[in-house]
Amino acid sequence: MLNKKFSPERQSAFEARFEAQKIAYGPVVFQCVRYAWKRGMLQAIADAGESGLSIDDLAHDGRWTPYVLKVVLETCLSAGVVLIDEGRYALDKTGFVVLTDPITQVNIDFNHGVCYQAMFDLEAALDAERPLGLKVFGDWPTLYQGLSQLPEPARSSWLAFDHYYSDTSFPEIMPDVFATAPRRLMDIGANTGKFTLAALAYDKAVAMHLVDLPGQLAVADTRLAEAGLRERATLHPTDLLDDAAALPGGMDLIWMSQFLSCFSEAAIASIFRRVADALGPRGQVLVLDTFWDRQQYDIASYCLINTSPYFNVLASGNSKVYESEDYIRLARDAGLQLVTARDGIGYCHSLLRFARTEQ
Template sequence: MNHFFDVSKMSAKQAQYEAQKIAFAPIVFQSVRVLRESGILKLLNESRLGMSIEAIAEQLSMTPYSVSVLLESSLSAGAVAKDGELFSGTKIGYFLQNDPMTRINMDFNHYVNYLGLYDLDKAVEQGKPVGLKVFGEWETIYPGLTSLPEKAKKAWFDFDHFYSDSAFEAALAIIGGDNRKRLLDIGGNTGRFSRLCAATLPTCHVTIVDLPEQLSVAQVEIEAAGLSDRIDTHAANMLDVAAQLPQGFDGAWMSQFLDCFGEEDIVRILSKVAKGIDDGGKVYILEPMWDRQKYETSAYCLINTSPYFTAMANGTSKMFNLGELTRCILKAGLVVCDIQDNIGFCHSLIVCEKKSKG
């Protein structure tokens, strides 16, 4: 499954070209993004015969100079094609304009990551999200999510929900098959999963554990959905060593949660979960692990999300592989009893139980 990113057969000339793509990547990214936002890409994707620079400039009230700069940079990326004096759309340009995943990834990287990643070197040295200062003086991004600039906030939640939402239905089928009655949703954010769980599994009661800032938003959504009798909340900062989890649950759910922490924190959190769930309880860990992907595209996206965690989110976490998470699970006193891959777009569901006392 993990045979991605093989460049062993690349010639020296090809390697040099690929190196230049990396060197100019920030410029190409912004050129193509502005090409999309300006409407040029849409025009070309809809044009059957192609369009000249002058025709595009006139239709969009832009200068020919501006259009030419964007088009030529985008040409180097394959986002547009050129035949004589006419430019047209390409398959790459089509996905840049119309593919939801591509649009969400691009917006996330522009509005959330772009400025802060300038300080990735400092974040790597210090083990802190140094780039986060472009938005505020929080220790991690999570308390500040609801206070981010509107476009950044939208891009962050769109990114988070796009990937997680695709996996919820399949994961709930597994949880429902295990007949869980009381479920902890740890790191439940605004309660998206919990509301779906309550609506899908009528005999399951859910408790969301998260920061107060997220729970205040979740509570509004829960009440609006008429689910206050099925979902409650418990405020806790899981980075706080003294933080306690409520007891008496036969299941714990964590969706894209453990990738928000370094390995030491993960072991500590999972140890609390292991102690808190009832005997016979199960722990469901939904994570997009790059080494469990079916396609190289998803592995590429996941690996390159890790620098966001380093520079912007917390300075210590990443998109983990299965070996890293398994190591943490075992140290916490849990055992892996099942792994289901290809859940949603790119997730795996790791189902754990307590280690037998015998």
């Protein structure tokens, strides 16, 4: 397990007060920086190079008034996104990251398109342990029932966020998935079928079993048919929050990627029990997930920790980004023992392999 710390050795009282103001004005800074990126201000400044642009230069073509430019760019200046020298704005390093770094852009879009309005209800959602912020999009008990019906740009932002973090890991983990030569492989939380398609392409003999809610499986069904792989996949529409919903048995391998973090500890314990029952002889379980305690860099831990409020206010009300020991403990209680753990996969994933305790 990797140990992390997030604060300097010491902060002066003045430094601490400044950091506190950054928190207080965080939502304002976020929106101004996003505006500067989305509306092309940052790109215009970047195109000018080190010489930069004055407010008059930027206002010349009429895209923005001097007033708007001053409001937005002064906030960007306070955040280190731009710098100013003799009245001319140039891109600072943070602005370069905002303008060019895909994962930063995915995170900004996700927090704006999916989380921002809902976060107003975080206090009530935490108190009730229910996703009370979800009402900004629709009347569903959790986000997952309404995922296929989310309005734009929320749906595209959610999918880009989910896939950007997981897809980078798929090519790297396929040898792990097929290390035991599974013939019957279950993808729990199959979503749009991206992993299933990758697995079917990797191994021509494997038969896939997809488990998810009907809305998600309908999308996966279409994608499998379009790829000509529908005959090698069986769909199992299942609400895993229903403790009585059993899983098909005799599986050589059960795969769960960025899935268990959608549930409370009690629900994860129930899922692990049913997963253990669904394993065939010498069957194993692979869990690919983002654990904030297993990151090499503080920046990854920071992003993961601060994704947990999304799970509360929007996704389920009672789930989060977990520590790895939480999964290991809950799996152990279900009769599964940790076999191996591998970190540093993709951007921030770890792969936990479990087998039945008696094996």
